Amino acid sequence: MKKIGICSDHAGYELKEYLKQVMDEKGISWQDFGTNSAESTDYPDYAHPMANAIEAGEVYPGIGICGSGNGIAMTLNKHQGVRAAISWEPELARLGRAHNDANVLVLPARFISNEEAKKVLEAFLSTPFDGGRHEKRICKIPVR
Numbered sequence: 001m002k003k004i005g006i007c008s009d010h011a012g013y014e015l016k017e018y019l020k021q022v023m024d025e026k027g028i029s030w031q032d033f034g035t036n037s038a039e040s041t042d043y044p045d046y047a048h049p050m051a052n053a054i055e056a057g058e059v060y061p062g063i064g065i066c067g068s069g070n071g072i073a074m075t076l077n078k079h080q081g082v083r084a085a086i087s088w089e090p091e092l093a094r095l096g097r098a099h100n101d102a103n104v105l106v107l108p109a110r111f112i113s114n115e116e117a118k119k120v121l122e123a124f125l126s127t128p129f130d131g132g133r134h135e136k137r138i139c140k141i142p143v144r
Contacts, residue, residue: 005059005104007033007046009072012065012109014038015117019063022118028125031059047075054103055081062104063121069108076104083141088112090123097127099134 004023008016013035023030033050035041043066053059062082066072069086076084084104085096088111096102105124107117 002060005062008065009043011067051079093124101129
């Protein structure tokens, strides 16, 4: 596994810091694309650089966090090399990887506890893409 990219806005800052500790404990390397405080900020400022790094092969996979998960997921999914999946329980993360080959896990910080986020992250990281019948669907996702 390459270095994992991680980014958040102010609403996701505390969860991002918690997940960095979880990854440290598991010996997983990561690169933080910001934000660096809980002071109000804009998620695209951090989502775009992480998405660019994913497309360039510098990090894989990624984790994006904002209040609802929606804004950062919309931003990340504007990039042709990104398939960001919002997940708030382990089964959604597992399906996002297995069926959709998601390469970014998006977490809704205002709707998930630290412990649940840890379980979601573990499910995401331990699930491979199933391929097969899902492969043709992934190929139909348009690129710019």
